[in-house]
Amino acid sequence: MAKKTSSDLDLGELELAAGNGLVDRRGFLNRAGSAAGILGTGLASLAVSPAQADPLKVQDWTKTPGLGFTAYGQPSQYENGVGRGPIVEPNAMYKTGPGSIRSPLQFLDGMITPNGLHFERSHNGIPDIKPDEHRLLIHGLVKRPQVFTLEALSRYPMTSRISFVECAGNSGSLYGKTAADGTAQTLHGLLSCAEWTGVSLALLLDEAGVDPKAKWLLAEGADAASMTRSIPLAKALDDAMIPLYQNGERLRPSNGYPMRLLVPGYQGNMNVKWLHRLKLTEGPTMTRDETSRYSLLLKEGKVAQFKFPLDAKAVITKPSPGLTMKGAGLYEISGLAWSGNGKIVRVDVSADGGKSFAPAVLSEPVLSKALTRFRLPWKWDGGPAVLQARAVDDTGYVQPTRDALVAARGNSPAYHNNAITNWAVAVDGGLKHVYA
């Protein structure tokens, strides 16, 4: 049998689920599971062009003993280009002071963000906190103020949860009147997900004994910005925690070492890093960080000040701008979906700019307030296409179009943009951010 080329694909039998080549997820997976037929994607033929190596050739790396072990491992040298942006030089230190650095979503897969690539936002640099000298004070409207060392906290029963953190300003440029040039990283990369392990805040508040008058907490970081936010007591008693570990190891300095606050599903900067003080109060403290910033400007001079949970959103990471598609054939459309209000129950994907949608496969485990990876096979015909993903959560909330969001809020807000993103695919395989 003659070898197939990438322009000679045998994908005719794939059952389609929506316009412009979206493949039915169940039919595809069942077929693959059978191991009886021949899938016929032709993808293997991409490997055997004459310029490419004989698969049985014994390569240099098989001929000589490899490298030894190191106590703490690092990524491959061939993955140097995968870093948090906007840093250009891989090992350079970017500016200190206020700023942010974004996860390279288009190069990642799965639901976990590795600690080295977790996004960062800091308001006056990353403090070099000596863990033995750090204290967490709980005071204000409590029966008995409490001071905790890291060692004391480490003796409490812990809890673990996989949770996303998203900056309230993530995707903010989608309020702009013209579609910003950008990638999944630069437009949506103030978003990461990790397994956090630490002490339930309810447990520590129980130690302090909450005064019935208390309804809020002031959470303060020990960084040079003294980043400070007000947290509703109800949230603190519900699912807030003080993580000491991130993806198994102690927090990184950039993510709050030695301890931070986690308020799952709420605006990123409420998850106060380098946490050293919680003061129980009757009302919100109205700090600089929740008045001059992180409030949602609406139309006609109105402000939604305490909108905390991040509404459901989905972003296609593959394919996406910066990645190039090489000819017609089978691809996977894959991305991340999340909701600050609960679990993702469905992600609808479109390849025709929203005219038709097919439901994606959600990778298990699907967890409340965690990133959920969605996937759908796509048979690209080589023509123009506009890719969209739309998240639905277990409250019944459906992610809005950008038109709907801007109609409701206007163009001036900077925060909580969860509009559907459009990636336009050109016939040369390049991708670009567009408004539908």
Added chain:
Amino acid sequence: MAKKTSSDLDLGELELAAGNGLVDRRGFLNRAGSAAGILGTGLASLAVSPAQADPLKVQDWTKTPGLGFTAYGQPSQYENGVGRGPIVEPNAMYKTGPGSIRSPLQFLDGMITPNGLHFERSHNGIPDIKPDEHRLLIHGLVKRPQVFTLEALSRYPMTSRISFVECAGNSGSLYGKTAADGTAQTLHGLLSCAEWTGVSLALLLDEAGVDPKAKWLLAEGADAASMTRSIPLAKALDDAMIPLYQNGERLRPSNGYPMRLLVPGYQGNMNVKWLHRLKLTEGPTMTRDETSRYSLLLKEGKVAQFKFPLDAKAVITKPSPGLTMKGAGLYEISGLAWSGNGKIVRVDVSADGGKSFAPAVLSEPVLSKALTRFRLPWKWDGGPAVLQARAVDDTGYVQPTRDALVAARGNSPAYHNNAITNWAVAVDGGLKHVYA
């Protein structure tokens, strides 16, 4: 009210669930959730001894802007001691050639192992594979041999799963006649867990079209040992995959970059790293790596050659040798449990050397063939104690005592030791591995 000291604990009301101070998990958590009472662990008092800092003191790190951003982050300098062993110097490269390096389980928490601390076993060093020149060949008893580049594999629909990998030789020293001195890391650290993302092997076998005569696969690595194992076809079609990503980012070189095999729940070295060849065969190939090694020597000269799944096991990581307990009071007993045959359904913990047990809390999500974190509060009275954990999986299998395992297998096997471990707590707070 006078401040409490650590020797003046108010834990009298905690409901006990088993001997020697094991606390009822439900009673403790309900109490904490109420935020009505005062938990009274006295742990906060550990922070306020005169030698320790004023919690309201403005520390140096709050007075000056902190450090800037880096493209790829690293752990805190204060966590330099947390590395894979037996390496002494944190940044030194350990010997090349065959060897292994173990995860520091006693310093980790949660279920995920960060990529930099994933255990490693290699048979002739870590190959420096150029990803663009690497090929995966599928041949032998197939209708159409297939050759895949990394780029071709990257276009297939992917799947993600959180799965442990454990070396068959992990915990092997527990077959010895006397209890080895060691830590959770040195005795049980050939064990890690990650979110793996890649292509279902069933999908690729479907592309190749499996000949009905094929019942096994030979999987070969491209390392300088050409590490080679035989895999049953049934396993390959069930849940095997070719991961390209580990915890979100591309595999690390030490864990198989650019691609490996994952056979969830099976002996570690069947998860062949640097995978470059799968040959479908009628029977097992009887390679060096499955005959001279990785077979289970039993009594009377018998050998269990193809015992692949790793049976259920639990290990207490906190407290454990190398960590020191500081005085009577509340502690958390925490550890990892897993089964190569399914999900963990229960972990029983004992503080009196197995005379009585209480069920631990299992941290969600509890996943098949993944590490499961278990936890139980413990009110240590300062006296001698022997800690044990015993895993039960959803097949009904109960982890055996060491006596039972040795009675069945003798002292000579090197592999598949899943006996219950005993950590003896001394009155000075030190811990030591003992046989019960």
